[in-house]
Amino acid sequence: MASQNKNIYSVSSLNRAAKSLLETSLGVIWLSGEISNLTIAVSGHWYFTLKDHSAQIKCAMFRGNNSRAGFTPKHGQQVLVRGKLSLYEARGDYQLIVETMAPEGDGLLKQQFEALKCQLAAEGLFSEALKKPLPEIIKRVGVITSSTGAALHDMLSVLQRRDPRLQVIIYPSQVQGKGSALSVASQIALANARNECDVLIVGRGGGSLEDLWCFNEVEVAYAIYHSQLPVISAVGHEIDVTISDFVADLRAATPSAAAELVSQHKTFVSTQLTTLVTRLKQAMLSTLQHKAHRQSVLKQTLLQHDPKHKLQQQTQHLDEISLRLQHAMHQKLQQQQSLTNQLSNRLAQASPAHKIDIERQKQQQLKYRLTQAMLASLNHSEQSLQHQIQQLNAFSPLATLARGYAIVKDEKGKVSTNAAELTVGETVEVTLEKGQFNATVI
Known part of the structure; x- marks a missing residue:
């Protein structure tokens, strides 16, 4: 088990x-x-x-x-x-x-440069063991550069001055801008396919990092790496370093220096020594890069066992717990606030003041209804009174007097309605609409 x-x-x-x-x-x-x-x-x-x-x-x-x-x-x-x-x-x-x-x-271009450099170094494109030596006797030189650039003019001038017998085959290429990397790579492949020269010089004159960028492209690096012809990288000025410099069999500080390397002169021995020194420097650089990579790996291994690394893990865990606690506290506060609002609403609804307001509203409504009822009753009474007054006026003796009639009372105060009942010489009281007077019956 x-x-x-x-x-x-x-x-x-x-x-x-x-x-x-x-x-x-x-x-x-x-x-x-x-x-x-x-x-x-x-x-x-x-x-x-x-x-x-x-x-x-x-x-x-x-x-x-x-x-x-x-x-x-x-x-x-x-x-x-x-x-x-x-x-x-x-x-x-x-x-x-x-x-x-x-x-x-x-610094994005520099970062891309370093990333590609590390990638190609890991793939072995910079290995000194794979670099091809220059032929001892060089008869034909292939030049891959812009046909209108100053670099080509400088190289041709140096070759003509130092070794006029050399044949130069020019492979014109775009060396700047979009599509330049594919242009350079295709010309390297073309030179290998033709196999008409002993060595290739690939490069251009100086410029900014962006101007020289096609020589930092992976297409050019692989084209140089797969070239069966020895390749000299001659890009920019002495301080300019490109990926093609690391992949090429030999790096020249400038295009003119590359022309001097492939041309024999009375200083041939000195040139050869310079070449060996350059290769030694490249070998030392490659060794140092290998050691630096090894050191980086050991450093990473050491960091894995470093207490600081575990402390960072614990700190990150603590930060996570802290954020969760803050979130939980925020939710709890929101819940308590919501509960408080609910209780406040319930308290407000159960408050005597609320009931008093309701009763006061009812009282106002009843008062209004009572007032309206009293007004309606008064209006009705007033209308009834007016009607009765009109009826009373219709039967009132005053209304009769107003039409020109008079009321006659005898000496006893009795209203006389029959003239035959009155005696001659009797004093009667005559009432008109306005005023009254005594009269004697004749």
Whole structure:
């Protein structure tokens, strides 16, 4: 049973093994992408996602490294970062531990140069063992450069002055701008196919890093590497270094220097010595690069066992817990605030003041209804009174008097309605609409 279980991992051991594999497989890498989901923890560490149009990767940049960045990234910003792949064991998250960061465009060409240089060196394109020596006797020289450039004129002048017998075959090529790398690579392939020269000079005059960039392209590097003819790289000035210089069998500081290398002169022995010294320097450089790579691998191995690395893991875990706690506290506060608002609403609904307001509104409504009822009753009474007054007026003796009639009362005060009942000489009281008077019956 023990032998059957020897390949069974625990989750922790699996994550630890995956972490070790990630950190040692690629080493330090450069990565370009867009910043998103940036979080700056209380500890000062940066956690963010780096993405392009179709993929993304989680990243962490610890305070000791981000303090040297010189800027604070923003959401949506395009950046270039340098770091190493790792795995956050607590969650099993694949992530990039960022060591340096710069806005994309600042030194991007240099970073691409270093990345391609490391890639081709790892593939063995710079190996000294594969470099071909120049022929002892050179009769024909192939030149791959611009047919209108100053570099071609300089090389032809040197060759004519030093060794007029040499035949020069020119393979005109575009050496700057879009498509120039494919142009140079195709001319190298053409020269090999024709096999009509003893050595090739590939290069151009000086310029900016961008101007010389086609000699840093992978197409040119592979074309030089696969060339059966010895290739001399002669790009720019002495201080200019390109990928083609490392891949070529020999590097010349300038195009004119390349012409001197392939032409014999009274200083031939000195030239040969210079060539050997150059190759020795390249061998030393290659050895130093190999040692530097080995040192980098050992450094990465040491970092894996460095307590600082584990401390970073613990710090990242602490930051994660801190962020979760802040989120939980925020949710709890929102819940309590919501509960408080509910209780306040219920209290407001149960408050006597609310009921008093309701009763006051009812009282106002009843008062209004009573007022309206009283007004309606008064209007009705007034209308009834007017009607009765009209009826009373219709039967009132005053109304009769107003039409010119009079009321006659005898001495006893009795209203007389029959003249026959009155006696001659009797005094009667006559009432008119306006005023009254006594009269004697005749």
